[in-house]
Amino acid sequence: MAQDNLGIKPTEAELTLLNVLWKLGPATVRQVHDAVSETQKTGYTTVLKILQIMHEKALVTRDESNRAHVYAAANSQTHTQSSLLKDLVSKAFGGSTSNLVMRALNESPSKQEIADIRQLLNELEQQE
Template identity: 50%
Template sequence: MENIPSIKPTESELEILQILWQLGKATVRQVNNELSKMKEVGYTTTLKLLQIMHEKHIVSRTEEGRYHLYQAEIGEEQTQQLLLGKFVDATFRGSAMKLVMQALGNQEVSLDELDEIKKLIAEKEKNLNL
């Protein structure tokens, strides 16, 4: 879980990563079960995806008796950071500000969450004033 991710996981890979980030280690079966809650997907499809991700060093795996346990090799926050950067560039021409405004304006955010954001902003302002 140390490597700084530099390659973008594909959409399907990201779905699997989300599951692995939540489960920690998991078998193909487990991943496939989770995936099946969201969409139709064959077992060997999930298997193949995990194998490809293993080749790419996106996940590691350990043999546990007869089956394999897979685990995310790239961190959740690091990956989010990477994807966020690319997304801001591609969609908001690099303006994180615009993205934040749109997210606050139109996505669901609660009062408590707004408070948290205010705190973070206060922090940032302190740092910028140094």
């Protein structure tokens, strides 16, 4: 299922729709529109057009077997996030993951986030 999509990165609007599809699973345009409309004002035809563009870019798949087409994310959330993160680290942090982490930690993480980070670091150390 995971494709590289030839380095195509989703736009902000496309990421919004991908987040809906990752949460809902395969969904019709109406279902995606309803979910997006809970947090922002967006027209049905706008959602439809973005999904059509995303299909052309191979960011989503489309099942046309029913009258209402069903869209699904072409890649997992983890795959897409990893790809975007690698791009961000390369472009904004000169390839340094530690610079990214240090910057993120300066953005006031919650106590729970700090505990989660500490646990992850402990697990990584144990793997070595």
